[in-house]
Amino acid sequence: MTSTHAFWLAGRQVAGEVSFDVSSPWDGRIVGKVSVPSDAQIEEAVAAAYAVRDEFAATPAHIRAAALDHVSRRLVERTEEIAQLISAENGKPVKWARGEVGRAVSVFRFAAEEARRFNGGEAQRLDTDLGGQGRLALTRRFPKGVVLGIAPFNFPLNLCAHKIAPAIAAGVPIILKPAPATPLSGLVIGELLAETELPAGSWSVLPVPNDRMPALVQDERLPVISFTGSEKVGYAIMDSVPRKHCTLELGGNGAAVVLGDYASDADLDWAATRIATFSNYQGGQSCISVQRVIADASVYDRLLPRIVAAVEAQVTGDPSDDKTDVGPLVSEDAAKRVETWVDEAVAAGATLVTGGKRDGASYAPTVLTDVPADTTISCEEVFGPVLTVQKVDGEAEAFAAANDSKYGLQAGVFTHDLQVAFRAHRALEVGGVVIGDVPSYRADQMPYGGAKQSGVGREGVKFAMDDYTYERVLVLTGLAL
Secondary structure, three states, X not given: OOOEEOEEEOOEEEOOOEEEEEEOOOOOOEEEEEEEOOHHHHHHHHHHHHHOHHHHHXXXXXXXXXXXXXXXXXXXXXXXXXXXXXXXXXXXXXXHHHHHHHHHHHHHHHHHHHHHHOOOOEEEEOOOOHHHOOOEEXXXXXXXXXXXXXXXXXXXXXXXXXXXXXXXXXXXXXXEEOOOOOOHHHHHHHHHHOOOOOOOOOEEEOOOOHHHHHHHHHOOOOOEEEEEOOHHHHHHHHHHOOOOEEXXXXXXXXXXXXXXXXXXXXXXXHHHHHHHHHHHHHHHOOOOOEEEEEEEHHHHHHHHHHHHHHHHOOOEOOOOOOOOOEOOOOXXXXXXXXXXXXXXXXXXXXXXXXXXXXXXXXXXXEEEEOOOOOOHHHHOOOOOXXXXXXXXXXXXXXXXXXXXXXXXOEEEEEOOOHHHHHHHHHHOOOOEEEEOOOOOOOOOOOOEOOEEOOEEOOEOHHHHHHHHEEEEEEEEOOOOO
């Protein structure tokens, strides 16, 4: 019998009257059953978060920091167990799942550090003009209100951590909704938070079905929404609540640009290995996975066979096997969508160099060349293990090709030239430019987010804390400055 996982309502474990199954995308086995909150239980969680907001904001920093440190340590202790859980519910190869747990460990540790130094206040003399004589402004940050955090399936632990850890660090109550396909990892965070001394009501983890989310999104007691997911859903949320503060981390179709100076055998071997790995890791289900390679004509003919060889060397199969590099997509429907897009591109004239085969929820690592610019796979986020490679002449054409997208999350530029690096930083319409590596690099403490249709706002612990709060100025009068 598979046990039923309760959810976390205002800091305590609660069961609902109905449940749903969580199944493995690899073999279809039932990984767990998850209890679903009723409308009354959702209301209780929202009311509790709203009621505790002033108390939580005033909670001493050491209490919030200690709770975050505790979660970080407990994640370390339970790394293998949680990695196996991520792999089972998500289909992620276990070696990547272990890496995800390690990143969540860091997120909670970073949040603990930020909690200790957050909101120290900034003093500003106002006697720069006569009317400000004897006056001092002290600026501090205060919560905008309860956060509704909506997390996706592709990083079911770490992207839940990126919602909840900054909120706790800033003293902001949060209601976290994990993805319906992968709720178990988010519920583990609830287990660990329940071991701390945070105020009751300051956090809840509710596996609310997607069709019941509009009411939560519209609730005026939840003025801040932090959403990670698809462009379509993210902007639909923002359009439905124009007066709320929305942080949206949406899609991408990350470009890796390989310029002409990156030309030695060692250079091209490194670029090809990194491109092959990070077009296929997580089954390509990462917003910053490599989807497009834009190679200078002077290196293209030497780079392409290296990429193909490195892609074909990726080990596919059972995600529970330590040797597996590429597991299944999150569902068979997701794999069928990728299959349709690849078939469409080939029918339109693209060359299928390797891959292009589906087996259930798995899709073989795939490389395409000569892909027409108007095909779906050129224009949209594939979110699968598919890579397109194109040839360009020179830096200007390469940067123009990278910008020829409605998305702008991150880009990678393989170059040794520092001047080119700074020109790339200026020219590329993205939230992050990575020099000497793929766009898939992310450090969890850095600002992370996109331009254009890739979203608004920034994640990264300190930057999310800023997003959850606003500046309030205190003016002191009659001081001898």
